[in-house]
Amino acid sequence: MDQGTGTGALPGPPAGKAAEHTASGRIPLAVIVVDRDGLVSHWSRGARRLFGIPREKAVGQSAVDLLPVSGALPEADEAGPYGAYAPFGGLGPDLESSLDGRLSYPAAGRARLTVPDREPRGTEVLPLGEAGRTDVLWWAYPLVGPGPERLLVLAADADALHRGDGTAVERIAPGFALHTDFPGAEELAQRLPEILPSMSVGESARIVAQVLELGYPVMEFSQNDRVPVTPDWGVPRRAERKARRLLAARAVVTGQPVPEGLRDEGEDLEYVAVRERLEFLNEVSGRIGTSLDLAQTIIEVSKAVVPRFTDVAGTYLREQVLAGEGFAEGVPDTTTMWHRVALEHTDEPGRWDDVVPVGEAMPFPAHTPFFQCMTTGEPVLVPHISEELGHAIASQFDKRDIRPLITHRSMLVVPLKARHVVLGFMILLRHPERTEFNDMDRVTGAELAARAALVLDNARMYTYQEAVAETLQDSMLPHIAPRMAGCDIATRYLPGTLLGRVGGDWFDSVKLPGARTGLVVGDVMGHGLNSAAMMGQLRTAVQTMAALDLPPAQLLRNLDDLAQRLGDVYLATCLYAVYDPIAGELHIANAGHIPPVVVRAADGRSELLELPTGAPIGVGGVPFESVRVRVEPGDRLVMCTDGLVEVRGEDIGVGLATLCESAAHPAASMDDACDTIIRALNTRGGRKDDVALLMARLSGVAPEDVAVWRLAPDPAEAGRSRAVVREQLHRWGLGVLADNAELMAGELVANAVRHARSRRIELRLVRGDTLLCEVDDDDPTLPTLLNAGRGDEFGRGLRVVSTLAREWGTSRTSAGKTVWFELTLPRG
Numbered sequence: 097m098d099q100g101t102g103t104g105a106l107p108g109p110p111a112g113k114a115a116e117h118t119a120s121g122r123i124p125l126a127v128i129v130v131d132r133d134g135l136v137s138h139w140s141r142g143a144r145r146l147f148g149i150p151r152e153k154a155v156g157q158s159a160v161d162l163l164p165v166s167g168a169l170p171e172a173d174e175a176g177p178y179g180a181y182a183p184f185g186g187l188g189p190d191l192e193s194s195l196d197g198r199l200s201y202p203a204a205g206r207a208r209l210t211v212p213d214r215e216p217r218g219t220e221v222l223p224l225g226e227a228g229r230t231d232v233l234w235w236a237y238p239l240v241g242p243g244p245e246r247l248l249v250l251a252a253d254a255d256a257l258h259r260g261d262g263t264a265v266e267r268i269a270p271g272f273a274l275h276t277d278f279p280g281a282e283e284l285a286q287r288l289p290e291i292l293p294s295m296s297v298g299e300s301a302r303i304v305a306q307v308l309e310l311g312y313p314v315m316e317f318s319q320n321d322r323v324p325v326t327p328d329w330g331v332p333r334r335a336e337r338k339a340r341r342l343l344a345a346r347a348v349v350t351g352q353p354v355p356e357g358l359r360d361e362g363e364d365l366e367y368v369a370v371r372e373r374l375e376f377l378n379e380v381s382g383r384i385g386t387s388l389d390l391a392q393t394i395i396e397v398s399k400a401v402v403p404r405f406t407d408v409a410g411t412y413l414r415e416q417v418l419a420g421e422g423f424a425e426g427v428p429d430t431t432t433m434w435h436r437v438a439l440e441h442t443d444e445p446g447r448w449d450d451v452v453p454v455g456e457a458m459p460f461p462a463h464t465p466f467f468q469c470m471t472t473g474e475p476v477l478v479p480h481i482s483e484e485l486g487h488a489i490a491s492q493f494d495k496r497d498i499r500p501l502i503t504h505r506s507m508l509v510v511p512l513k514a515r516h517v518v519l520g521f522m523i524l525l526r527h528p529e530r531t532e533f534n535d536m537d538r539v540t541g542a543e544l545a546a547r548a549a550l551v552l553d554n555a556r557m558y559t560y561q562e563a564v565a566e567t568l569q570d571s572m573l574p575h576i577a578p579r580m581a582g583c584d585i586a587t588r589y590l591p592g593t594l595l596g597r598v599g600g601d602w603f604d605s606v607k608l609p610g611a612r613t614g615l616v617v618g619d620v621m622g623h624g625l626n627s628a629a630m631m632g633q634l635r636t637a638v639q640t641m642a643a644l645d646l647p648p649a650q651l652l653r654n655l656d657d658l659a660q661r662l663g664d665v666y667l668a669t670c671l672y673a674v675y676d677p678i679a680g681e682l683h684i685a686n687a688g689h690i691p692p693v694v695v696r697a698a699d700g701r702s703e704l705l706e707l708p709t710g711a712p713i714g715v716g717g718v719p720f721e722s723v724r725v726r727v728e729p730g731d732r733l734v735m736c737t738d739g740l741v742e743v744r745g746e747d748i749g750v751g752l753a754t755l756c757e758s759a760a761h762p763a764a765s766m767d768d769a770c771d772t773i774i775r776a777l778n779t780r781g782g783r784k785d786d787v788a789l790l791m792a793r794l795s796g797v798a799p800e801d802v803a804v805w806r807l808a809p810d811p812a813e814a815g816r817s818r819a820v821v822r823e824q825l826h827r828w829g830l831g832v833l834a835d836n837a838e839l840m841a842g843e844l845v846a847n848a849v850r851h852a853r854s855r856r857i858e859l860r861l862v863r864g865d866t867l868l869c870e871v872d873d874d875d876p877t878l879p880t881l882l883n884a885g886r887g888d889e890f891g892r893g894l895r896v897v898s899t900l901a902r903e904w905g906t907s908r909t910s911a912g913k914t915v916w917f918e919l920t921l922p923r924g
Contacts, residue, residue: 129239130159130195130247137245146232146253159195159249195236195247231255238403373540376404380544384551388558390418391437397522397548398440405540406508406524408448408501411438412466413512413520415457417556427471428518433457434470437520442527451496461492469509469521475542478507479532501525506532510545514553522548568625572632574604576790578766581611581864582677582797586766588774590739590787599786600627600668601737602635606642609870609907609914611677611797611862614642617689617735617790618670621712630666634659634713638672645909648672648685649722652710656687659714668713671735675727677797678862682733685722688712690738690752693759697730702760704752729796732769734759739785740777751777759791766791801828801863807845809857814846817859821869828863832922836900841869843893844915848873856911866902867919874912 126146129138139154147163154162231254239245384396394411402409415433435457439448460466465476478485486503490496505525512520522545526533533541576585587603600620608614616638620631637658641651651672659668669689673682684692686707695702705725711718727733734755741751758776763769770791803824807813818838825834841859848857852873862868881894897904901917 126249126251128159128163128249128251129245130249131244132246134159134195136162143251146251159247163195163249195249373536377540377543377547381547384548388555390552390555390559393551393555394438397552398438400548401522401524401544402440403442405537405544407527407530408441408443408505408523408525409439410436410452410523411512411520412523413437413552414518417519417552427473429471430459430462430467432470433459434520448501451498451501464489464492465507465509466521466523469511470518473511473513473518475511475538475545476509477533477535477538478509479534481505481507504528506530508533508538508541510538510541512545512549512552514546514549517553519549519552519556521545568628572628572635573602574635576603576605579865580605580607580613581862581868582795583613583675584766584793584795585615586770586791588770588787588789590774590778599623600631601739601786601788602631603735603788603790604635604638605790606639607905608642608674609645609872609909609916610860611802611864611868611870613675613677613792615673615675615733615735615790615792616642616670617737617788618668618713619689619737619739619786619788620666620668622666623786627666630662630668633662634668634670638670642672643907645907645914647722647910648674648683649720652685652687652713652720656713656716656718656720660716666714669738670713673733673735675733675792675794677794678799678802680727680729680796682725682727682794683722684725685720686710687720688715690736690741690748693734693756694725694727695732695734695759697728697732700760700762702756704756727794727796729794731794732759733792733794734773734789735791736773736789737785737787739787740773740789742785766793797862797864803861805859807849807857807859809849809852809854811846811849813849813857814842817845818842820859821861824861825867830863830867830921833867833919837867837869837919840897840900840917841871843896844869844871844917847871847879847893847915848875851875851877863921865921867921868916869918870914870916872909872912872914876908876912878906878908878913879915 125140126143127138127140128136128143131137136154136157136159139149139151141151143154144150149162233252233254235250237248237250239248380400383400384393386396387393394413398409398411412434414428415435418435418437436452436454439452439454441448460470465478469476481489481502481504483503486499489502490499502525505528507526508524510522510524511518512522522541524533524541573589576587578585585605589601589603591599600622602616602618604614604616606614606616618631618634618638620627620634634655637655638651641654646654652670655670659666668687670687671684671689671692672687673684673692675682684705684707687710691704691707693702693704705723707723708721710720736755738748741755742748743751754777755773758773759769761769761772761776763772770789773789773791774787803820805817805820807817818841821838821841822834825831825837845857845859848871852875854874856872856874858870858872860868860870860872862870879894881898897917902920904915904917906913906915
């Protein structure tokens, strides 16, 4: 393998050729696993090569005793090109903290370890540093899971990280062998990309396979891979960096040559730090925003920063963000409610739950860093929360003591700000053992929060727009009563795509005179808000014209004219049917729609009705025809839009055949029958269009449940009508309704007699789910409610009907008008 490429496989290095092996781009890597008791449970061959201790002597021993830390490395001019400022992070004591189990986040660094005498390994013995000491680069990764393993330690000889020309390698990526004697090897192999985030799944699989083939752990290094460094990001302390720059500047001013150890190193380190943080931000950006679900996005943001950037991350969002509402003008204040939507931490389970439970809504006091952050929209950095400061912050909150949670920790509060609005904020805390937040962390946290806020705002806007779309669609689709006169109705609506919740498909039912019901299904071609708006106009027009009792063909003719006047270049198909339960008849007209299906109750046979196709609404200048179809009680009518039966690349005849077959399938209820059709046609896949489905079971009205009287235009007919109504109700066993029914029927007949132009007055009673009373006359003028005074002779009849009736109304017919009312039948 060529150095810097990170590809290929090599056999194990021959004895005594360590230098040649290093030059090839690989060095031995020690792999050590520590269990929950702090004892070594896995000791790789690389560990034996690096530390000279055989596996049988290392396993079961205390990791702290086995790897004693002798202190930090000296300055760079004494310790090689990396020195104490290696771009691999913290110093020796952090390794000791990791081994002791005091750290719960990944750590990395360079330390000088005291190593016992090494055992000879054939002819190859790695060189030791002075007095049995060696410089070691190390990485410590906590392991979380049900097994006993709690810490993974990787270590490598720092002196081996030099190229043949003496320069140091900046970027490295470790790979390690997972031996069969390690109980968690398989699980750890699957988690390798999580433990070493710089690797992709493909890269980790290649390295593991390569190492297993070689039979011993190695470390690959190249210019394209890097181990993530936490928590120090490889940045020297600001005072030390400043001192280096001052020394270098003083040398330049005095004309002295810049010492080799100072030349451009401060700038290089700053560049390394910025590069690492950019890599971190890019990685986090790739992990958040995988969906437009607000809850999922919140979880992704919280998990992205813990434990790599912080140990505790609490996310708070404004109430309006979760409710999908707009924001009031101005900045938040002490009355603004904030919801704690997520809390991720590395503390012991349950420590935060009682004091700051997720889901709680609360305002924030003015004299706190949190209030300062949300009102200014700028991050607030508190490097160290002392006892006094912790008490001062906690005293601002009622009935809760947050001092144990924040005292002696480093805190950074960053605003979740997008499009000039503070949507929320994140409270980030680091453990006392971890490096405090600094100015560079503040910049990194602010950038992280800005990216997260944009993703959250996109999710919020999508959630809001989805709610608007659903509200719009629900408002346009009618809430049809499951029972009309002589028929039961069930409906279904399915949007075409997840991102297109609004469409142009609709269904409707209209109550018509004579106990009839108008049934309509339509489809505006296209998708989106424009189609939905056009659908809303056409549906309203159908409702209005149906209430005028226009014949189906004439209704479609008028609808086509209206579409032409609206001026929008939209086409729509429509199927309009009028069901007469007394006559047992369907009167249907079609405007370019797929035909309906009738399922016969007698033999369960289903058939597509042969109708004149007609042209779609909006074409203009084309005739429409209607047909009458006889139906029997129990027959079912199925009307749907083409989105249910059409599949791209498939003949529509296949879908229509499937529709007929599934519609004929027996079902326990109307809802079950609709679901059977949807399942049968949705399993084919490829559906892209909206679906509207309406099914009506045509129960009919028996002749013995209908009573009709023809009346003369004589005032005496009002008294006669009251008598026949009372007599008929007693015959039906509805005597309890007789008083109110005869009173209202008499008022309607009296009005008809007063305004009728000829001798055609008809009184009709229909017994169904309700008691329906209708009075027809030939006067087209519709009556209205009047405010009758004490001296007025007329105007009280409809007021009586409005007060006593369950429901009442008027409609204009081709021959005049119909005035009707309904009464609820007594139970039993």
